[in-house]
Structures are given as structure tokens and as C-alpha cells.
Amino acid sequence: MNGLSPSRRRARELVEPQHWVSGATESVAGLCQFVLLLRLGATLMLVVAAVLIEPDPRTLLLGTLVAGTVTAAELAVLVRHPVAVVRWPVFVLVELVAGAAIAGLMEGGPVFFSFSCGSAAVFGVAAGLRAWPVWVVQTVAAYAVVAWIIRADDVPATLAVYLTGVPTLYVLVGLASATARAAVIRHVNLARSALEAIERSAVAAERTRVARELHDSVEKTLRGLSFAATSLPQAVQQRPQLAAELARTVAEGARTAADEARELLGMLRADDLDASLAQAIERACQEWAVRTGLRADTDLADVEAALPVRHEVLRIVREALGNVARHSGAAHAWIDLVREGSTLRLTIRDDGHGFTVPGDLNHLSAAGHYGVVGMAERARQIGGRLRVFSGDDLGAVGGTQVVLWAPAGAMAPMSDRVRT
Template sequence: MSSARDPLSGLSGARLGGTFRLLMQVRVLASAVALLLIPEERRTPAALIMLACVGVLSALALFGWREIVPRLLEYPILLALDSLVAYAALEVGGVLGPFFLVTVITSTLAGLLYQWTGTLLICPLQVLLYYTAAADSEWVTTFQTAVGMPLFYFVGGFVGTALRRLFDEFTIADEARHRAEVAAAAAEERTRLAREMHDSLAKTLRGISMAATALPTWVTNSPERACEEARRIVAAAEIAAREVRELIAELRTDIVRLSLADVLTQTVSTWADDTGTTAEVDADPEIDLPVRDRHEVVSILREALENVKRHADASMVRVRLAREGESVTLTVADDGRGFTMPEDVDVLAQAGHYGVIGMQERALHAGAVLSVRSQPGEGTTVTVTIPASTGAEVPTSYLEMA
């Protein structure tokens, strides 16, 4: 093909291909019936072979429709050749035989593939061939045979044209709906980013400001406390810087248009390239979540990978997204050094480790369960379980530790 674009791609192409297959199925069945009902006086070896060949060619077009349809769209002359094949069958089978209905399918294909242009070119050709075949056979000239039957070619062309017009209208409506969904998702994304800056970044910066304000007092009254507060300020500043980078990365990423599986794969691939750590992703492409929930899941993944980079010293990370019953589960497992998970996550905050707390807050916002399982020397596994159905009960406990 000369065009790089696949004419069978998208919803319109799928409908076009599906209708072509249906017409070929009808043509194969009609050819078989015509072969059985051919009049006794015309049941010659040549007639049987010709009708059988038409059926076989239709069957080949049915099974090779992915290659046939693009060729027909690019070279309309091929459908004109199909009309000649139908004419040969009319010559041996007779214009009044049951095979006449099989030839009408060619007109329907002309309307389906080329719309009115194809109909106005192919249908007159078929009418001419019909009269040519009729002149070579014995038939009674009546209004039905002379006018009514040839009009069926135009009726078939009209049906094909009407179907194509419906497909095009459906495609336009689908594209408009998709644009509306993207616009709505983009608006929700802007709202989410504003909320992220208010709920996360602004609070972090406010905490840094308050701690820095009190730092001179601690330097005078309690140097040890001052050192501890200084470490917390440094840790909080690192978190703020990372949050800024994440927000900028999300602004640059076309996350709304990508599937959840593609977003996860892209995120892990970028992280693996930056860190040099081997990473595997097993994400079900059929799984998706509402925009708000999918952003929380992606943010949890990024935080988990950041923790692996900073603390785990891992050589392998495995990320899995799967549906389990009525829930969607994201699992991030590494083979790093692991750690002892405290019963109270506030202990981690006091030590300047806010990663788990951040993931816990994001899971809470998505109505999910966050599980962090780790032991020294045995790696760490972070699991996020999100109810997949709107009627799923929201859990009362959002963090499991082991």
C-alpha cells in the first residue's frame, strides 16, 4: 500500500472490515445454495466449476480480508474485475438463476468501500453485463426481468453506501466523545495538580518554614535538638524538591491519554534507565482506573521506586498490576537489604523517613489498602489494593505492616 495509515485501524476500520466479512459469508452461503438450485438444463460441468470457483474466491476473500480490503480501497479496478467474474457466472448459470442474488453483493461492496462514486461506476457496469448475459440466454422479457432485477444492483449499492455513511457518523461521534473525555480528564488533572500542590508541597514548605523559624531558638537552648531539627529540615527540603520534580514530570507526561499499563511501564523503564537497576513489569493492559485513583497509584509506584533507589541497594525490582477478584492490585517487590517495619509509622517520620507515610496518605485518598512487608536481608514488597467496583466496601484500615 502507498499509504502508511492502516485503513482498517480504529472503530471505522473495524466496522468496515466486519461488514466486508459478513458480505463474504453471505456470498459463500448464497453460492452454495445457487450451486444446489441451478436448473437441470444448465447443470453442466462448466457451470458447476464456474459457480464453485466464485464460492472459493469468496471464501478466500473472507479469510484474507485484512489484505483484500486495503487492496480494494487502493485499487477500485479490482472490484470491476469481480463484476466480470460475476458476469461469467451469469453466462453459465443464467440471469434468472439463483446466482443473480450473489452478484448483487458486488454492488453492496462498491457502496460500502467507495460510497456513491463506486455505486455510480460499478452498478451501471453490472447492469450492462446483466443485459449482455441475458442476450446470450433464453429468457422471457418482462418488466421484472428487464427493469426490476437490474434495479437490485442500485438497491445493493444504496445499502452499502448507507452503511458506510452510518459508520462515518459513528466514527465522528466516537471521536467527539473521546475529545470530551480527554478534555474532562485534563480538567480533572489540573484540579488534581492544584490539590497536590496545596495538600503536599505547600504543607511541606510550611513545615520547613516553621522549623527554620524555631531553629535559632533551639541552637541557643538545646544544640542537640537544633541538630535534630536541622536534619528534619534537610529531609523535608529533599521531599519538597522531589515533589516539585514529580509535579513537573507529570505536567510533561501525557498521562491522561495513555493506558494505566503504559504509564506504569514507562515510569519503571525511566527509573531503571536512571538507576541502572534491572526492572520487570507485568501489567494487565485491560486494567484501568478512574483518573484520580490512577494518579495515586502511579505516585505510590514512584515513591516506592524512590525508596528502592535510596535505601534498598537492590539488583532487581518486579512490578505487577493485576486484577484479583473485585480488586486491582499493584505490587512492587525488590531483592534489596530490607528493613524492620515498625508497628507505628510515626517512628519512620521521626527518623526523617516520610516515604511510607506519603504512600499511606495516597492510598487513603484512593480508598485503597497499602501493605508494606519487609525483613532485613529479604527485600521489601509494597502492595496497593484498590476496589475495582464502585460498590466495593472501603476498608477501615489502610496500612498493613509486616
């Protein structure tokens, strides 16, 4: 706090002395603008009513001009510089001087009481309960004005009773506006706390996801490298041919681990959460096409999905496209995303030579094909299901199809589709 300039320190202390909240100043300034607009409207309505019964409205119009000019000037300042609301002593001075000028011009009257009641509300919004001494001053001054009116004019008894009750409105209006100010700041506090809780939860979820990604990809590859490297010294002495194979395995595994780490880092950088799932898949497909020189056509419905589902779907898309480039011998891939009730269906297919799909995908791991097994595991983690069709499954169509069914949220109209 000591490092702040006096003006910034005062701004923080006046708006929220205990717990400064970003956005509180703008909220209080907006509430103050609303009060000023209400006062301007109420003053104009009173003037219209008074002009109809006032034989000489010139004084009335002059007082209204002062009230309107001051109110408009304050509104302009708050619109341009909301932080000015923390300088409430300046508002107090301007409002009291303007109120005194209106009282002197009109000897009281509806414009004076409307303006001064609005002043009490402005003080309550800008300063809160700290404005109570000003409300007391306003009430005393208003009683003096009421007494002056009653003594100067022949005021009927019923109207005199009404006039003596008007000054009590200052305290009531001030308390109401101070309560509204406290409610606005409390609401901003609660909103900020909720946002921080959401951010903490998102950070924790992201850390968990990254840890799982490292375990499912890089850690498994490195473990395999460790086994191969452990066996290599003995194989060099006893079985040179096996040693050569192990060396190739280590080299290939190192490249795979590097590729997986690079892909994971790319995923962390590339997944723009402001983009929709369809846009994120489209970007992944375009990057894959540029990198591999293969063609990728997409037909993607704008399906909303929870953050964990979004991450796993993107990982499955990238893994499936990676398999197409590495193993299928295809020249063309198609990626479709549609909604079926409460489920999204993602299909990645290619025109490659295909392969024989075992009844249990876990059998592929025995042959070293961990990618499909990993995609199936990712589908299960989000409550989804993944199937692979290839070879005889597709008949004359040929190629390979990877189909994922996963939970989905609300979807945009079917006319909103991304096509390339």
C-alpha cells in the same frame, strides 16, 4: 497532505475524505468481507437448487467455480491486506470482468444474478455513493442479459416479468451497502470522539491530582523550610543554640522534600493502570520490603476502584509503610485488602512499639507528624474514612494499625486473591 505518497494520500481520501479516522479502513474491510461471504453462501444455495432441476449442470458448475474463485481471492486479499479496500477501482474491474465471464458461460442464470448483486454490494461498501455510475452500468447490462434470455428461450410471461425486475436490485443493494458503510464510518468517528474525550478528561484529572500531590507534600515541606530559613539569620546572632536547631530543621526538611519529590515521581512512573489495584499494592509492598529490608505480607482481594480512589489508596499504603520504616521500630508489616459490601477496607499493621493516638488526628500535626494527618485528608477526599489504632488501643497485640474504608466498585470472585 502534500508530504504523503500518492498511495497513502489516496487511501486517506477514499475511505474518509473529510475526517480520517484510525480504524475506518479495517471496519470497511470487515464489512466488505462479510458481504463477500454472504454472496458466496447465496451462490452456493442457488447452485444446489438449480442442480436439482438442471439436466446438464456442467455449465452451471463452471460458472459457480468462476464466482467462487473470484470471491475467495478477494476475501484472501482483504484478510491479509485490509487497506486494499480503498483501491475500489481494482475491485470494480475484477468484478465486472468476472461477471461478464459468468454471463458468457451461462447466458445469465441464477449464478450470474447472484454474483452481480453481490458485486453491487461490494462496490457500495468499498466506494460508497461514488459507485453509482457502476450500478447504472450493471443495471443496463443486466437488462441486456434479461432481454437476451427472453429472446433466446421460450420464457413464460410471469417469469419474464420477474426477470425484468431483477436488474433494479443492483441500485437497491448498492444503496443499502453504501448506507451500511456510512453507518460504520460514523460509528468509528463517534467512538474515536468518545475516546478522545475520555483521554482529555483523564489528562485533566491527572494534572489536578499531581497538583494536589505537590501541594499536600512538597509545597508544605518547602513552606516550613522557608519559615525556618527566615528565622535562621537572626537566631545565629542572638540564640546560637536555636540557630543550630533551625539548621538541622532546614537540612532535615530539605531531605524530606527531596524524598517526597522522589516518591511522587516514583508514583507517577510506577502506577501501571493496566494492573489491578491489588497488583499495584503488591508491587508497592515488594519495593518497600526491598528498600527497607523489612518483611511485608499481603492478603489482597482483587477489588476494582475508580481512578481517584486507586491513586489515594496507593498513596496511603506508601505513606503508612513509610511511617512503619521511619518511626515504628517494626520488623514485620501486614497489608490486607478486602471488600465489605460497597466499601473496600484496607488495613496496614506492624509489630512495632506503637504510640499514643490522640482523639483528634489533627493534633499530631502540632508534634510534626504530618503523615497520618495527610492520610486522613486523602481518605476524606475520596469519601472514605481512616482510623489509627496503636498502644493501649491494641492491648497485648501491640504495634500500630491503620484502617481505611473507601468506596469500591465491582469485585472479582473471592477465590481470585493475591497472597505472598
